[in-house]
Amino acid sequence: MQNNRLLFGRTIGIIGGGQLGRMMTTVAKHMGYHVIVLDPTPNCPTAQVSGGQIVAAYDDMNAIKELAEKCDVVTYEFENVDLTAAEFLEAKGGILPQGANSLKVTQDRELEKKAMVDSNQPVAEFAIVQTVQQLEKAVEKLGYPSVVKTCRGGYDGKGQVKLTNERDIKEASEMLSATDRLIVEKWVPFDKEISIVFTRSQAGGDISYFPVAENIHRDHILHATIAPARVAGHIAEKAKKAAKAIAETIGVVGTFAIEMFVVGGDEILINELAPRPHNSGHYTIEACNVSQFEQHIRAICGLPLIPVYAHGGAVMFNLLGKDIEPFFRKMDELTPAHVHMYGKEENKPLRKMGHATFIGDNALTIYNDLVEKKLIESN
Amino acid sequence: MQNNRLLFGRTIGIIGGGQLGRMMTTVAKHMGYHVIVLDPTPNCPTAQVSGGQIVAAYDDMNAIKELAEKCDVVTYEFENVDLTAAEFLEAKGGILPQGANSLKVTQDRELEKKAMVDSNQPVAEFAIVQTVQQLEKAVEKLGYPSVVKTCRGGYDGKGQVKLTNERDIKEASEMLSATDRLIVEKWVPFDKEISIVFTRSQAGGDISYFPVAENIHRDHILHATIAPARVAGHIAEKAKKAAKAIAETIGVVGTFAIEMFVVGGDEILINELAPRPHNSGHYTIEACNVSQFEQHIRAICGLPLIPVYAHGGAVMFNLLGKDIEPFFRKMDELTPAHVHMYGKEENKPLRKMGHATFIGDNALTIYNDLVEKKLIESN
Numbered sequence: 001m002q003n004n005r006l007l008f009g010r011t012i013g014i015i016g017g018g019q020l021g022r023m024m025t026t027v028a029k030h031m032g033y034h035v036i037v038l039d040p041t042p043n044c045p046t047a048q049v050s051g052g053q054i055v056a057a058y059d060d061m062n063a064i065k066e067l068a069e070k071c072d073v074v075t076y077e078f079e080n081v082d083l084t085a086a087e088f089l090e091a092k093g094g095i096l097p098q099g100a101n102s103l104k105v106t107q108d109r110e111l112e113k114k115a116m117v118d119s120n121q122p123v124a125e126f127a128i129v130q131t132v133q134q135l136e137k138a139v140e141k142l143g144y145p146s147v148v149k150t151c152r153g154g155y156d157g158k159g160q161v162k163l164t165n166e167r168d169i170k171e172a173s174e175m176l177s178a179t180d181r182l183i184v185e186k187w188v189p190f191d192k193e194i195s196i197v198f199t200r201s202q203a204g205g206d207i208s209y210f211p212v213a214e215n216i217h218r219d220h221i222l223h224a225t226i227a228p229a230r231v232a233g234h235i236a237e238k239a240k241k242a243a244k245a246i247a248e249t250i251g252v253v254g255t256f257a258i259e260m261f262v263v264g265g266d267e268i269l270i271n272e273l274a275p276r277p278h279n280s281g282h283y284t285i286e287a288c289n290v291s292q293f294e295q296h297i298r299a300i301c302g303l304p305l306i307p308v309y310a311h312g313g314a315v316m317f318n319l320l321g322k323d324i325e326p327f328f329r330k331m332d333e334l335t336p337a338h339v340h341m342y343g344k345e346e347n348k349p350l351r352k353m354g355h356a357t358f359i360g361d362n363a364l365t366i367y368n369d370l371v372e373k374k375l376i377e378s379n
Numbered sequence: 380m381q382n383n384r385l386l387f388g389r390t391i392g393i394i395g396g397g398q399l400g401r402m403m404t405t406v407a408k409h410m411g412y413h414v415i416v417l418d419p420t421p422n423c424p425t426a427q428v429s430g431g432q433i434v435a436a437y438d439d440m441n442a443i444k445e446l447a448e449k450c451d452v453v454t455y456e457f458e459n460v461d462l463t464a465a466e467f468l469e470a471k472g473g474i475l476p477q478g479a480n481s482l483k484v485t486q487d488r489e490l491e492k493k494a495m496v497d498s499n500q501p502v503a504e505f506a507i508v509q510t511v512q513q514l515e516k517a518v519e520k521l522g523y524p525s526v527v528k529t530c531r532g533g534y535d536g537k538g539q540v541k542l543t544n545e546r547d548i549k550e551a552s553e554m555l556s557a558t559d560r561l562i563v564e565k566w567v568p569f570d571k572e573i574s575i576v577f578t579r580s581q582a583g584g585d586i587s588y589f590p591v592a593e594n595i596h597r598d599h600i601l602h603a604t605i606a607p608a609r610v611a612g613h614i615a616e617k618a619k620k621a622a623k624a625i626a627e628t629i630g631v632v633g634t635f636a637i638e639m640f641v642v643g644g645d646e647i648l649i650n651e652l653a654p655r656p657h658n659s660g661h662y663t664i665e666a667c668n669v670s671q672f673e674q675h676i677r678a679i680c681g682l683p684l685i686p687v688y689a690h691g692g693a694v695m696f697n698l699l700g701k702d703i704e705p706f707f708r709k710m711d712e713l714t715p716a717h718v719h720m721y722g723k724e725e726n727k728p729l730r731k732m733g734h735a736t737f738i739g740d741n742a743l744t745i746y747n748d749l750v751e752k753k754l755i756e757s758n
Contacts, residue, residue, distance in 0.1 A: 007707055008720035008733070026405045029428050032720020032733060049408050051427050286668065289690075289738060290717070304714045311668075311690040328386055335683045338669070341387035341411020354387070354411060359668060 004094045004202070005302035006072050008032025012297070013071030015058060015085070017044030019342040019352065020077035020277050023285070025049045027294045033301070038067050045342045046077070058082050068095055075254065075300050079106040079275050080153070097202050097300045098253045102275035105250050109151045109183045116270045119245035123270050124261075125186040132173045138184040139163060145187035148172040150179045158220075162187070188269060190261035192379075193217065194229045196239040197281035199255045199295040200247050201305050207244060208295060208305045210288060212236045213280045215259070216379040221350060224317040224376045225280045226363050227287060228310065231262060238268050246273065255296035257281060279318070279352075286338050287314035287359045313363025317356055317376045322349040327356065333373060336360075383473045383581070384681035385451050387411025391676070392450030394437060394464070396423030398721040398731065399456035399656050402664070404428045406673040412680070417446050424721045425456070437461050447474055454633065454679050458485040458654050459532070476581050476679045477632045481654035484629050488530045488562045495649045498624035502649050503640075504565040511552045517563040518542060524566035527551040529558045541566070567648060569640035571758075572596065573608045575618045576660035578634045578674040579626050580684050586623055587674060587684045589667060591615045592659045594638070595758040600729060603696040603755045604659045605742050606666060607689065610641060617647050625652065634675035636660060658697065658731075665717050666693035666738045692742025696755045698733040700726040706735065712752060715739075 006012075012028050014021045017039030025035045025046050036052035037044065047053035054070075056063030059082035067074060074089050074096050086103050089096040105111045116123045127138035128151070139146055149160040161172045175182055193216070198209045214229035215222055229236065243258055250273075257278030259271045281292035290306040298305055319327055319339075324347065327334075334356070341354035358366045370376045385391075391407050393400045396418030404414045404425050415431035416423065426432035431449075435442030438461035446453060453468050453475050465482050468475040484490045495502045506517035507530070518525055528539040540551045554561055572595070577588045593608035594601055608615070622637055629652075636657030638650040660671035669685040677684055698706055698718075703726065706713075713735070720733035737745045749755045 005710075008718070023409075026409060026428070029722070030402075030405060030719050032718070032722060034427075034722075048413075048430050049405070049428055051430060289665065289715075294717070304711060306715050306717075331384075332683060336668075336685050338673070338685075339387070339411070340409050343408070343411060343413075 004073070004097065006033075007301075010034070010072040010301075011036060011070060012300070013038065013067040013074040014046060014050070014077055015067070015074065015081050016077035017041065017046035017053065018077060019045050019340075021046035022049055022342060023282075023291075023293045023340075024075070024077065024277065024296060027291065028297045031294075031297060031301075033297070036067065036070055038063055045344060048343045059085060061085065061088070064088060068092060071095070073097060073300055075296070076103070077276055079103055083107065097302070098275065099251060101251055102253075102256070106273045106275045107152060109149060110181060112273055113183065115246060115249050115273070119242070119249040121242045121245055121270045122268060124188045127184045129182050129184055130176075130180060132176065135173055135176070135182065135184065136169060139169060142184060142186040147185050147187055148175065149183050149185070150175055151181040151183055152179065188261060188263055190263050190269070191265060192229070192231065192262040193259065193271075194231060194235070194239060194262055194268070195225075195257055195259045195278065195280040196243045197255060197257045197278050197284070197292050198243050198247065199292070199299050199305055200252045201299050202253050202302050205248065206305060207247060208308045209240050209243065210281055210284050210292060210308055211310050212239045213283065215280050216377070218377060219350065221320070221352075222279045222318055224315060224370075225283055226367050227283045227314045227316075228363065230364065235262055235266070235268060242268065242270060246270070254299045255281070255292045279355075282340070282355050283314040283316040283357050283359075285340075286357050287311055312359055312361050313366060314357055314359045315363055315366045315370055315376070316358075317370070318352050319354040319356060320349065321347040321351045321353050324353055327375065330373065330375070334375075383452070383476065385412075386680075389413070389451040389680075390415060390449060391679070392417065392446040392453040393425060393429070393456055394446070394453065394460050395456035396420065396425035396432065397456060398424050400425035401428055401721060402661075402670075402672045402719075403454070403456065403656065403675060406670065407676045410673075410676060412676070415446060415449055417442055424723060427722045438464060440464065440467070443467060447471060450474070452476060452679055454675070455482070456655055458482055462486065476681070477654065478630060480630055481632075481635070485652045485654045486531060488528060489560060491652055492562065494625060494628050494652070498621070498628040500621045500624055500649045501647060503567045506563045508561050508563055509555075509559060511555065514552055514555070514561065514563065515548060518548060521563060521565040526564050526566055527554065528562050528564070529554060530560040530562055531558065567640060567642055569642050569648070570644060571608070571610065571641040572638065572650075573610060573614070573618060573641055573647070574604075574636055574638045574657065574659040575622045576634060576636045576657050576663070576671050577622050577626065578671070578678050578684055579631045580678050581632050581681050584627070585684065586626060587687045588619050588622065589660055589663050589671060589687055590689050591618045592662065594659050595756070597756060598729065600699070600731075601658045601697055603694060603749075604662055605746050606662045606693045606695075607742065609743065614641055614645070614647060621647065621649060625649070633678045634660070634671045658734075659695075661719070661734050662693040662695040662736050662738075664719075665736050666690055691738055691740050692745060693736055693738045694742055694745045694749055694755070695734055695736045696749070697731050698735060699728065700730045700732050701728040703732055706754065709752065709754070713754075
């Protein structure tokens, strides 16, 4: 793949104006780039720092064309970029260094699973179903509990049903009225959830890995990340190898994240892919020599990646709407908290409003302290 | 002093829209504050990230009043803030946590020297003169070489004359036609130039110190900073003690910098004060757990300071207009460079256009490597 090197003074377009775009933008600005964000919400979190916004729907092709005209390179902060728009940008040659394929694959759980399998990576047993009959047959084979998800759309636990007995099949089969395909996955009891965030360059495809992180979810939303993950060295190695294999299969460029389960103490199962910086990589801002956002901007601008290392351990936790008041009430006990707030106007109980990161010599010490202070829930 | 705690969602006003304001703004935004900058240049470096600007002269009192009305707290990125404006803001109570005194003292070399002396800190021998006769008498006493500076105004070597013999007195005395007072200082041969950047909180006045840095100047402009400075531990301790004494004399709040000379191997002489984040503290962005900018925002917003530590060593060098092209030509040799560009439209040979920071285990190794690559000049 060609490597278009863009230096300071050029303009980066970002599709999507949430917190990921916002954090990409502040590093892009530090590096001297201009930024224009495409987002339907005026003064969205990214626009508050970008200084330039096209207010339009993500699939508004005129807006996409305007973005392409105004920018030297385009990236995105979420996977649900309109594929027609992505393919249009890719066809312009060089303006979408990440390409459309990463989006295509990660927008569809069937293609996503196929990419994992094609990369010889372990996944939970699964079946793709299009009819109620196929669904029943799949559940018969996979057993209870299992989980049914729409192949397209859905995030943070939306668009999925856990099946614990025959009665749940009815609820799951109702999803077939709104979508053409479902994926049924065997429910795997896991020891831990981990993720690996990495960045792949345009030219040469070299990869820099951030330390494997351990994630704690609550209500299907990331609650806290501990980095490095409390896993054996060979688990972290497996995670890296999986990342490399999948990145090469898909042809990843930029920062990308893979969520995995640790099962049976010794194995990993690939769970989900995200073709962008990831919530579980926010800790890199303070804990690593280079953040997932800086490395992403470097990749899409064709600059050499910075070899990554961690300064120590870190714990990051999300500040959902409901967490804001209790967190700031404890501010004086939380001297070393690096607080990031996303500038979202409306506070909702389960909305990600910000995050806080603590760094130090030892992630476990930080974690235990935060659990004791009731700021994070232990897993 | 009272401690007005401002949390995310509130608005910070910054007087001055250059790179220091820009770097303050990106951290303020990460912390969820809104920012409005007052600067006469539309789309100045800070406005490119703040999203809000009052385009006006720094001494435009209507603009200052507008800033005060729109903001919950006001700070500044340079010392030449109009003193009437600063006193107006201070009188409003709490809106200018740094107060006007830090500005008053650092705007005037006579008051600045007095503050150093009042703090029992060592300074080079000096005299304040108002007439040519006084100037001649002072030079007679201090000897050659000595240096004459205007008491007010002047930066990066402007407004000063080095006297090496009697003939130079004429040039220096001409400065008296434009200003009422000059300061004559004995020229001190120094071993090293160092600086200490620190932050003092509003309530309690506790201070957090960044590691003492070593500075190399070229043409009176900071060329490179090595941190930690290559000095003995007791020199660094003297620098800290001087910082504490001067900060308490002046009543500093926020991030503040003191430039010093190391003389005779074992002593320090205080040279200059800067009531704001400082070029020699840029390395803290990558090399410390908290940057001089984040700590400054915490101080002026009444948040507890984060205890500071360094992750390792760092070398920062400025990218002047003339350095840009050679630097970016070597990009591939400079993989681990964190590049910061300030978004200035016009490139001038001696204008600070950006800076680059390298971090690692050992500052000296980095320094030697950069000297070898001819990216920085050795001192």
